[in-house]
Amino acid sequence: MIINKLSLINFKSHSEVSFDFSPQINCFVGNNGVGKTNILDALHYLSVGKSFLGNSDLNNIKSEEDFFTIESEIQNDEKGDVIKILHPRESKKVIKKNDKAYDRLADHIGYLPSVMISPYDSNLISDSGESRRKFLDVMISQTDSVYLFDLIQYQKTIQQRNALLKNFAKNRYFDKDSLEIYDDPISNFGTRIFEKRKEFVENLNPIVQHYYDIISGGKEKVSVVYESHLSDNTFQELLSSSIDKDRVLTYTSKGIHKDDLIFEMNGNSIKKIGSQGQQKSFLVSLKLAQINRIKELTGKSPILLLDDIFDKLDDTRVSQLIELVNKENFGQIFITDTHKERTENVVKRIHEESKIFEIS
Numbered sequence: 170m171i172i173n174k175l176s177l178i179n180f181k182s183h184s185e186v187s188f189d190f191s192p193q194i195n196c197f198v199g200n201n202g203v204g205k206t207n208i209l210d211a212l213h214y215l216s217v218g219k220s221f222l223g224n225s226d227l228n229n230i231k232s233e234e235d236f237f238t239i240e241s242e243i244q245n246d247e248k249g250d251v252i253k254i255l256h257p258r259e260s261k262k263v264i265k266k267n268d269k270a271y272d273r274l275a276d277h278i279g280y281l282p283s284v285m286i287s288p289y290d291s292n293l294i295s296d297s298g299e300s301r302r303k304f305l306d307v308m309i310s311q312t313d314s315v316y317l318f319d320l321i322q323y324q325k326t327i328q329q330r331n332a333l334l335k336n337f338a339k340n341r342y343f344d345k346d347s348l349e350i351y352d353d354p355i356s357n358f359g360t361r362i363f364e365k366r367k368e369f370v371e372n373l374n375p376i377v378q379h380y381y382d383i384i385s386g387g388k389e390k391v392s393v394v395y396e397s398h399l400s401d402n403t404f405q406e407l408l409s410s411s412i413d414k415d416r417v418l419t420y421t422s423k424g425i426h427k428d429d430l431i432f433e434m435n436g437n438s439i440k441k442i443g444s445q446g447q448q449k450s451f452l453v454s455l456k457l458a459q460i461n462r463i464k465e466l467t468g469k470s471p472i473l474l475l476d477d478i479f480d481k482l483d484d485t486r487v488s489q490l491i492e493l494v495n496k497e498n499f500g501q502i503f504i505t506d507t508h509k510e511r512t513e514n515v516v517k518r519i520h521e522e523s524k525i526f527e528i529s
């Protein structure tokens with residue numbers, strides 16, 4: 170998948186801006202705060218229908234304006250597609266492919282896979298399990314539409330079960346039978362999600378190690394450990410054994426909505442023992458492994474969004490990274506940097522077709 174053109178109207182800081190991209194490397198250079206990351210975020214939005222920052226959708230509309238649009242021409246094998254996203258302030262967003270709106274926004278996920286490497290990635294290590302679950306979900310959803318469907322249904326059913334638990338508490342009443350109506354759907358959707366998460370992480374691990382070895386040149390053994398209540402129990406067992414606790418808490422305390430990923434180095438938590446550099450190298454390796462898996466499973470090369478990458482790695486490492494990405498035929502790359510010369514030097518060394526856009 171190659172993005173040939175991108176036009177934004179009222180997207181974050183950009184009133185109106187258009188780009189004709191190189192099929193290989195594209196760099197956005199300019200001072201701090203000129204809107205470089207906002208362009209990568211628009212590309213992320215184009216890919217998964219939401220901002221990378223995960224904040225309210227309305228924050229993506231330029232202040233004082235009533236809507237934003239993202240329009241793009243995408244080369245998809247032999248044919249070209251036009252993707253248009255319109256978000257009015259007063260109503261829901263619409264995503265259209267070749268002038269036809271998707272029935273469900275979820276149907277767009279996976280059409281244009283992407284992977285972002287950004288300074289915010291460190292939150293994956295420091296934040297709560299929720300951000301790691303989101304990361305895992307976006308990663309798998311880009312390769313498997315059934316997974317996304319199961320996840321949406323699972324979340325809806327958990328919400329209904331929680332609403333019933335709250336209702337019982339409010340009315341000082343309890344009816345086990347009506348609560349158990351949710352057991353089957355939660356168990357079916359949840360177990361499928363568990364199996365897929367487990368398999369995905371298992372396959373990801375050797376690839377993370379492969380890239381970590383290349384990037385860090387280190388001898389550490391790194392791994393991603395998938396933690397789930399379902400590892401030791403069936404879903405039915407979990408729901409029945411936690412029913413009293415759930416009544417008190419008025420929410421479903423056990424299930425795959427509590428899963429987590431533990432990032433380890435030599436068997437210890439990387440959060441606790443990893444140096445800044447080791448954590449950065451690990452995160453970049455994780456993202457490269459994500460590209461690799463997406464490509465293997467879908468046959469599509471995800472677009473790679475590298476935000477402030479020089480903040481993470483020195484110039485030589487960045488060159489190595491881009492060379493590696495090119496060598497493995499990963500796909501189109503978008504980079505932001507504050508220093509034009511530095512970017513030019515790195516791109517020159519790689520001898521690939523590139524374009525540099527100065528943002529002011």
Ligand SMILES: Nc1ncnc2c1ncn2[C@@H]1O[C@H](COP(=O)(O)OP(=O)(O)OP(=O)(O)O)[C@@H](O)[C@H]1O
Nearest residue numbers: 181182201202203204205206207228229230231232
């Ligand atoms: N909805 C919005 N309306 C108007 N401006 C916005 C909106 N959302 C973000 N901005 C502005 O976008 C700017 C930040 O843009 P961005 O993060 O893309 O900059 P950058 O060029 O990547 O900077 P840096 O080099 O520091 O990372 C800020 O000035 C912010 O106020």
